[in-house]
Amino acid sequence: MSEQAIYVYAKWQVKEGKLDEVLQILKEASKKSSEEEGNLFYKIHQSKxxxxxxxxxxxxENESALEFHKNSEHYQNLVVKQIVPLLENREVIVMDQIF
Structure with a gap:
């Protein structure tokens, strides 16, 4: 596993009528994810x-920190079990910085 920083872009298309519910759950997921050791930042943006x-x-910080995040109890419970069913579409891109 790489020891360089790693970045994730996730694009979520929320099902019609489910945005408020997703945002409420995402507040807790964001807080818990930001507190993880190895997390550099966790920013959420909304399309205009x-x-x-x-x-x-x-x-x-590295791939190990990302794996820790993906396997964490809060990610599995809040994102995988609660948010993903409220999404129309979900695209996740994991990237290395090259410049």
Missing amino acids: ANQNILILFEGY
């Missing part, structure tokens, strides 16, 4: 053109 599109921009 379509409020049901959210972009999460996350940074982790």
